[in-house]
Amino acid sequence: MQCTRNVTDHIIWVGANDRRVNLFENLFPIPRGVSYNAYLIKDEKNTLMDTVDASASGQFIENVAYALNGESLDYLVVQHMEPDHCANIQRILELYPEAKVVGNAKTMQMIGQFFDVDLEDRKVVVKEGDTLELGSHTLHFVMAPMVHWPEVMVSYEDSEKILFSADAFGTFGALNGNLFNDDVDFEKDWIDDARRYFTNIVGKYGMQVQALLKKAAGLDIQMICSLHGPVWRSNLNYFIEKHDKWSKYEPEEQAVAIIYGSIYGNTEQAADALAVKLGAKGVKNIAVYDASKTDVSEMIAEIFRVSHLVIACPTYNGGIYPPIENLLAHMKALAVQNRTVAVMDNGTWAATAGKQIVKQLEEMKNMTVLDQKLSIKSTLKADQEEILDAFAQQIIDAM
Template sequence: MYCTRAVSDAVTWVGGNDRRLSLFENLFPIPRGVTYNSYLILDEKTALIDTVDASISRQFLENIMHTLAGRHLDYLVVNHMEPDHCANIEELLLRFPELKVVGNAKTFTLMRQFYDFDLEGRIITVVENDTLSLGAHTLRFVFTPMVHWPEVMMTYEEHEHILFSADAFGSFGALNGHLFDDEIDFECGWMADTRRYYGNIVGKYGPQVQAALNKLSGVEIRMVCPLHGPVWRSGLDRLLDKYRHWSTYTPEERSVAVFYGSMYGDTENAVNILTSRLAEAGVKNIAVYDVSSTHVSTMIAEVFRCSHLVLAAPTYNNGVYPAMLNLLHDMKALNLQNRTVALMENGSWAPSCARQMRALLEEMKSMEILEPVVTLKSALKDDSLAQLDALRDALIASLMAE
């Protein structure tokens, strides 16, 4: 049975939810599930904006057939060729013999790499700013390469001022009946999932996101329809503000996120003492994560949020504790920059973890390392407490600085 929602009189959401998938991209935990959004526009001509993942094909096809109500599908616009949005192209070509697929040159290169179906006479290749009239509605194609794949474009509908934004402005999380951002409590789960989606999926491509935002800056946008998560119509300014922060690697808040690794609890104990002393000194909202039990995608999202990071870990086989190393590698891979970092190391005979963490941070841009670096030799002792307090003071002074 179909399950659709009206986006406007002419535009219908024909996507669906997957709450069974545990790992998005076989990497990222999605305990709240995920949506695959697709939008059908009915005018003199009919146009579908992107398709969905194979896991929800049945629901998707029922949605489309119901919404079309016997009409033909004229156009399928492919904004993004990632397979979680492309599983149904062939089926649509078979069901609608007159259907034309709209994409750019790179779209069709990727389509031919992924699939074998015959595109002869079935494609319309567009270039930047080309338009396609559906009647009252006109689609304009805005190229946004590397947000986050090379072929990505956004489709701007000029009559209703709707931006179909591909993966940009997307979020993890299944839609629980709600479709619009004003139907959900955004701070309750959604904000964290939107940040985690951005940081891990799009985060590396800040300059390209900036280029896309600049391209769209003069355009009136009343609604943003992404390929995952809610449709944005009320809180658009808030989302754009977040995207400006994230894409320039500017922290959202002056606050501290502590990431620690610990086998026997000694580094953890020192972290607990440091955070207690920070709290006693009035620092609010300190976030603490065990790198061994927290998924790296959650920690990456927190790095995007916070201005100050504390990295605390044991030395392990003359190297950095592996789970901490994983976080640092991910931070580098995702282009993270512009943070203030405090370091704490442990080691029972030759602690060298801080030196190695510092070297990795120096490979990133604009990472300020606070002094002193705290070195523990096994358990924290009275004589190291002064070091810990000095680090606390340095963190507070830096947090309070403009």
Template sequence: MQITRKISDDIVYVGVGDKRLARFENLFPLPSGVTYNSYLILDDKVALMDTADSDVTDQFIDNIETALEGRTIDYLVVHHMEPDHGANIKRLLDRYPQMKVVGNTKIETMIHQFFDVDLTDRMVIVKEGDSLPLGKHELTFVMAPMVHWPEVMVSYDKTTKTLFSADAFGTFGDLDGALFNDEVDFPEDYLDEARRYYANIVGKYGMQTQALLKKAAGLEIEMIAPLHGPVWRSNLEYFIDKYQTWSSYEPEEKGVLILVGSIYGHTHRAADKLAAALKEEGVSKVKMYDVSKTDVSYLISEIFKYSHVVLACATYNNGIFPKMADFIHDCQALCVQNRQVAIVENGSWAPASGKLIREELAKMKKMEVLEPQVTIKSSLKKEQEEELCQLAKVFAQSLKEGE
């Protein structure tokens, strides 16, 4: 059974949603699944925009065959070689012997790395600004290296003013039969997953994402067709603005994110006291997570969202509590920066996590540590409660100054 929809008169969505996959890249939880988007342009020449993951090959091929109605594919445009989009390249080369592959030189190299194929007379190499005429449609190619692999490119169809954006503007989550952004409540149901996708997959490459956004700003875009998530045909400025914010490492919202690494609960109770004190100081947005219970991909998404962060952390084997250390390591790897951070440390005989966290934060850009640092020995005492209240006042004042 085919499942296809048109995104314009002669461009058909032939992608597939997958609710069965447990973890994206075998790493990031997918409670709502993911889509593998692919698009078929039916013009004088037929162009398929990317393939799909091997797990959905049968449905993907069925969608293509139904949309083709007996025609063949003239061009397979490969924007990104990651296997969730490129897994079916060889299968399509075998199935459509007249089909040529369109990509840049790095894409050609990666095709040979993934597949044992002969591309003699079947590879069309393109570079920045090159065009591919299909008839009424003409694709212009824009290189987007490191968003988020080095070979990535995007393409622009001037006829429909569509940007085929590769992994840029992608979102975790299956769409439950929807296709377009205005068919879902994106801010309510998908924004968090869009941020989690960006922060964990593309977040390290903010500078490269900014470069692509500058190129895209010179195009008249009315529709964005990414490789994951909904096709954007309305309110494009909303999502583009999110990408501007995330890729510049600016906080999306003013608020306090409290992350807790607690062994027996004493550090967590201190964090609870701080959260209550923040509320008493009029801080409206306070979000708390236990780093041992929440997958780190969600924590990374939240630190991309909030302006202020509290790391409440027990000392473990004279070091940082391991789950907190993992989170900080991920922050460093993904270039998290430009946040205001406070530290609450705990240790029964030699509290050391605070000093060690400061050393790790010093390796990152524009991470301002707010004082006072609160030190707990085993359990929260009355004098530390007052220190936590003072820290809450510092946070409240800092948030007001940023308004």
């Protein structure tokens, strides 16, 4: 049974959803699944925009056949060669032998790496600024290298003012019958997954995203068709502004997230005591996370959201407790910057984690580490309340 949706009168969503997969890229938990979006432009030259993951091949092939309704396929535009979008290239070329592949030079190279397919007479190589006439529709190709692979490009269709944005403006989450952003409560049900998607998948490449946003600003975009998540047809500025902040590494909110590692609960107790202090001093919407239980992708997303971060960590084997060490490694890899951090450590005989955490933070860009550290020996004692109060106050003062 086909599962297609009209994006416009001439553009059809032919993608698929996967609610069985547990880990995106075998790494990031996706309890709500994910959509693999592909689009068919019906015109004098029928054009398929990307394919889908191997897990959704059956549904995708059926959708494409239904949307074509017996007509030929003229072009397959490949914007991104990651396997969750390119897995069906060879199958489409086998099913539609008259179809030509449209992509840039790096795309063609990667197709040869993934598939044993002869493209000699079937490829159309495009570069920045090239166009492809389909009839009443015209595609304009814009290169977007490292958003988030080197071959990525996006395509602007000028008659309907649609940006086919590859992985840009995507989000985790399967589409539950509602294709468009204004069919769902995005702020309530989708923004956390969108933030987690961007910060963990694309977050390292903020400079490249900024370059793409500058190119997009010169286009009259009325709709954004990403390869994951809802199609944006209203309130585009809301989502574009989120990406602008994320890619500039600017916090969305003046807020505090406390992330702790705790072996036997003593560091957790100290983190809770700090949260209570901050709350009593008027700080709202404090977030507290156990690094041993919370997936690192969620913590990274929160660090992108908030302006101020507290890291509380016990010393472990003379070093940093592994879940916190893992978080710091991800922060560094994903270019986290422009945050204010307070550090708390714990050690029964040698509280050395704090110094090592500060050293790692100082290796990141534009990270402000607050002067006063809080070091506890085994447990936070009542006679340390003034120290805790001062520790909390410096966070507030920095806000």
